[in-house]
Amino acid sequence: MTSAVIIILREVLEAMLLICTLMASARAVGLHIRWMPFAIVVGISGAFSYALFLSEISSSFDGFGQEIVNSALLITVTICLVVHNFVAIRINGIGRSTHLVRLSIAVMCTAIAMAMTREGAEMYLYVYAYGVLAGETLSVLSGAVIGAGIGLSLGTFVYYGLRSLSPRVCLFTCAGVVAVVGASMVSQATLYLSQADILQMQAPVWDTSNIVSESSLLGELLHASIGYEASPTLTQLMLYLVTVTAGIAAVIAALWLNSSKEAE
Amino acid sequence: MKSRKSNWRIRVLFGACLVLPSFMVHAQTLEVELVIREHLFYPSELSVPAGQKIKLIVINEDATPEEFESYELNREKVIMGRTRGIVFIGPLKPGEYPFFGEFNIKTAQGKIIAQ
Numbered sequence: 202m203t204s205a206v207i208i209i210l211r212e213v214l215e216a217m218l219l220i221c222t223l224m225a226s227a228r229a230v231g232l233h234i235r236w237m238p239f240a241i242v243v244g245i246s247g248a249f250s251y252a253l254f255l256s257e258i259s260s261s262f263d264g265f266g267q268e269i270v271n272s273a274l275l276i277t278v279t280i281c282l283v284v285h286n287f288v289a290i291r292i293n294g295i296g297r298s299t300h301l302v303r304l305s306i307a308v309m310c311t312a313i314a315m316a317m318t319r320e321g322a323e324m325y326l327y328v329y330a331y332g333v334l335a336g337e338t339l340s341v342l343s344g345a346v347i348g349a350g351i352g353l354s355l356g357t358f359v360y361y362g363l364r365s366l367s368p369r370v371c372l373f374t375c376a377g378v379v380a381v382v383g384a385s386m387v388s389q390a391t392l393y394l395s396q397a398d399i400l401q402m403q404a405p406v407w408d409t410s411n412i413v414s415e416s417s418l419l420g421e422l423l424h425a426s427i428g429y430e431a432s433p434t435l436t437q438l439m440l441y442l443v444t445v446t447a448g449i450a451a452v453i454a455a456l457w458l459n460s461s462k463e464a465e
Numbered sequence: 466m467k468s469r470k471s472n473w474r475i476r477v478l479f480g481a482c483l484v485l486p487s488f489m490v491h492a493q494t495l496e497v498e499l500v501i502r503e504h505l506f507y508p509s510e511l512s513v514p515a516g517q518k519i520k521l522i523v524i525n526e527d528a529t530p531e532e533f534e535s536y537e538l539n540r541e542k543v544i545m546g547r548t549r550g551i552v553f554i555g556p557l558k559p560g561e562y563p564f565f566g567e568f569n570i571k572t573a574q575g576k577i578i579a580q
């Protein structure tokens with residue numbers, strides 16, 4: 202049961218941080234979050250489909266279908282997150298125009314559904330194979346429920362923590378978190394691409410595993426929140442920085458457009 | 466007309482010069498097999514040469530899916546039941562690189578020793 206708790210918590214944590222930050226960001230600019238159940242349903246359906254076809258997907262692309270689909274999902278989510286930052290700040294500056302609101306909801310739904318697809322597929326595979334098929338339904342399911350419960354509680358904590366800030370501070374904090382989450386997703390995508398030998402493999406730039414091991418609780422939390430890697434490669438580091446910069450640049454560009462509009 | 470023909474030959478030769486070494490490099494990639502049986506890795510210790518790219522073939526003989534994972538190697542891949550998956554690793558510095566099966570972390574443990 203404990204292994205079920207850990208496996209599910211690891212997956213839920215990353216998705217929850219993203220979902221709760223986007224929710225807080227939407228509320229900070231006065232958007233409703235009625236689209237949330239829709240995004241979650243699409244995400245769950247995506248996870249089921251991904252898990253059901255994982256054998257076929259894995260054997261495609263010369264056996265690297267999994268790496269290609271995962272990195273495509275991660276990169277698409279990141280693009281959505283950068284667009285989100287731009288749109289959220291624009292809405293905050295010039296008000297809720299219909300097309301900005303539509304774009305904002307579209308990128309948030311896509312990001313949440315795609316992130317859930319990737320994380321959810323693994324959870325489903327585990328629970329189905331080791332719980333339902335192995336006849337350990339009760340122990341695995343209760344472990345999964347506890348893991349998901351801890352993840353949900355932490356998510357709620359993050360959401361209300363962000364919401365307790367003033368709307369403006371909340372918005373900018375969310376934009377910062379979103380930029381870092383995007384960067385950690387790009388960093389994961391580079392690992393998948395090098396695992397498939399699509400990206401040139403490199404030696405790590407440094408190794409901090411004796412300071413904070415990735416398998417420790419702190420390491421896991423840092424990995425889920427800021428994409429901590431004990432032994433990153435140069436490409437990973439560069440792309441991480443590029444993505445954080447893109448996330449911040451989107452905010453600055455939107456602020457600049459907002460101020461030029463005000464000047465008129 | 467003649468010059469165009471010789472031009473064509475030079476291009477083929479040039480192309481072969483470019484393509485052949487890449488095949489030779491490909492042939493040099495060491496292939497290593499790792500079997501998952503009853504939620505255990507065989508062999509649980511895998512010696513590989515350091516400083517070289519390695520094609521690790523993970524063969525899951527169990528009916529259940531497993532996730533091959535390693536923090537030290539920065540690798541993770543779901544291997545469905547009764548299938549095999551390829552994971553490229555390296556070039557590695559000499560040392561030990563533990564790996565595990567995420568779905569059976571208590572039993573499915575092993576390490577790659579690069580030397």
